[in-house]
Amino acid sequence: YGIIVSVVAIILIGSYISTSNKDLNEKSSLSFGKAINNSIAGDRETSIALFEELLNEGSDATASNSFAFLLDHYLTEGDVSKVDSLLDLNVQITDEILQSKIYIIQGDRSLDAMKYEESIEFYSMARKENSSIENDMIMREAIVYYKIGDFDKSRKTIESLLEIEDLKYDLKNQCEKYLSMIDISDLI
Numbered sequence: 214y215g216i217i218v219s220v221v222a223i224i225l226i227g228s229y230i231s232t233s234n235k236d237l238n239e240k241s242s243l244s245f246g247k248a249i250n251n252s253i254a255g256d257r258e259t260s261i262a263l264f265e266e267l268l269n270e271g272s273d274a275t276a277s278n279s280f281a282f283l284l285d286h287y288l289t290e291g292d293v294s295k296v297d298s299l300l301d302l303n304v305q306i307t308d309e310i311l312q313s314k315i316y317i318i319q320g321d322r323s324l325d326a327m328k329y330e331e332s333i334e335f336y337s338m339a340r341k342e343n344s345s346i347e348n349d350m351i352m353r354e355a356i357v358y359y360k361i362g363d364f365d366k367s368r369k370t371i372e373s374l375l376e377i378e379d380l381k382y383d384l385k386n387q388c389e390k391y392l393s394m395i396d397i398s399d400l401i
Contacts, residue, residue: 241271261286273305280304281311284318313343329361348374348384355391364395
């Protein structure tokens, strides 16, 4: 009888957890839809409150999407303290593109705080997550090298980018700009 009771208990517990997760996912999806609709309608206060609630109590998917929305909102508003407090939460992001954007923001924040090695690490992680931004991240790394005064490393990084045939036009211009700045720095 003990084995039968144990098997039945395991089945009931598994069923309860499955049902609870399904309910949480449905409730979170509805709340996320409301938050998006409020945002579109211009009711930012309500949408921010809903996103914050989902971040804390929603399903994993809605929590990560809410995290991204809140991060974007506070960046747009220029509320650096809120951005930093969100980044400290270490929300699990399963989407590679979204995770790469989070790494870019962390790299930019580290650069602003003059934590240069940390910013390079974040840019490197971003390009590993999303290969389509690799050249942009390499350029950001070159800029960090420039800012710390390692002009040789910055120059080599930029020159390697310029060897790419189909490098985007704006990135090519940025490379040329920094090469001329390095040339001027070398003369001084």
